[in-house]
Amino acid sequence: MRNFTLFLFLIFATKYCFAQTDTNKYRLNLPAYWKPGNKAWRILDEKLPIVCDELKNKDLCGDNCNAMYVVDFDVSEPEVIDYYAEKRGGTMYDIITLYFFRSNLYVRNRSGDIVTRIILVDTNEVHKKITHIRFDDYYVPPAPQKTYMVRRPGQTPRLVVANEERSAPTNNTQGGRNSESPYSYINKNKERLKPGEREMYSVIDKKIAALDN
Numbered sequence: 001m002r003n004f005t006l007f008l009f010l011i012f013a014t015k016y017c018f019a020q021t022d023t024n025k026y027r028l029n030l031p032a033y034w035k036p037g038n039k040a041w042r043i044l045d046e047k048l049p050i051v052c053d054e055l056k057n058k059d060l061c062g063d064n065c066n067a068m069y070v071v072d073f074d075v076s077e078p079e080v081i082d083y084y085a086e087k088r089g090g091t092m093y094d095i096i097t098l099y100f101f102r103s104n105l106y107v108r109n110r111s112g113d114i115v116t117r118i119i120l121v122d123t124n125e126v127h128k129k130i131t132h133i134r135f136d137d138y139y140v141p142p143a144p145q146k147t148y149m150v151r152r153p154g155q156t157p158r159l160v161v162a163n164e165e166r167s168a169p170t171n172n173t174q175g176g177r178n179s180e181s182p183y184s185y186i187n188k189n190k191e192r193l194k195p196g197e198r199e200m201y202s203v204i205d206k207k208i209a210a211l212d213n
Contacts, residue, residue, distance in 0.1 A: 021110060025061040026054075026069040033201045040208045044071075044105075047211050052107055052116050068110060075103040075204070078195045081126065085182035091136065093182045097129040097193050103204050120207050127203055129195045135180060 028048075034040045041060075049055040054069050061067055081098040088094055102123045107116040186193065 021066050021068055022061065023068045024058055025065050025067040026058045026071060026107075027061055027063070027065055027067040028071045030073050031197075031201065033198075034205070039212075040205060043208050043212045048105075048118070051118065054107055054109075054115055069115075070108045072106045072108060073103075074106060075121075075197075075200055076101050078200060079123075080190070080194055083186045083190065083193060085186065088132075091134050093133050093135060095131040095133055095182065095186060095193055097131070097195060098126055099129065099195050100124075100126055101195075101200055101203075103200070103207075120204050121200075127195070127199075129193070129199050131193055133182070133185065135182060135185070 026048075028041070028044060030040070045060045048071065049058060055071075058069070078099045078101045081100065083098075084096050086094045086096060100123050101121060102119075103121040105118040105120060106114045107118070109115050
């Protein structure tokens with residue numbers, strides 16, 4: 001009898017929770033990059049009900065609300081197209097990473113089904129990550145020493161190196177990587193040069209800000 005009473009209570013509690021669903025609210029889930037109160041929250045709160053029928057006349061609520069709809073954030077892994085180097089001046093170079101990715105907002109109903117997809121960034125857009133690197137001047141080997149043949153009566157001919165003063169090769173070592181070219185650096189550091197979440201979130205943030213214009 002006791003187990004049966006508990007079972008009835010759980011059924012009642014479940015029905016009560018669903019009955020308390022606030023049909024006039026929606027919840028927005030964003031990464032911690034956009035803290036509550038960030039400008040992006042205000043812009044999305046203004047624009048989402050305009051572009052999404054399910055969110056029309058609905059208010060944004062907090063994390064613990066039992067909203068009718070939930071808007072989830074999604075971002076893909078970056079796909080690198082190419083790397084290349086541009087000289088800025090002196091020993092400074094910009095390493096350019098070209099890449100693309102996608103980012104969407106998914107509007108889900110109470111069952112978790114996606115009812116609307118809102119594209120923030122599409123894969124037909126190419127983005128840049130710029131990394132500033134200082135390299136040493138390339139090491140240029142000195143020219144071969146001059147030699148000449150010496151022939152003396154009664155002796156075997158021999159090669160003699162010309163007695164010539166030479167200056168030692170110089171390298172600029174201000175924070176660079178000795179004798180390494182920009183493209184050698186790229187080949188060794190492709191993973192490091194790939195964009196991370198922060199670079200992609202910055203792109204998305206600019207896209208959201210553009211909606212306010």
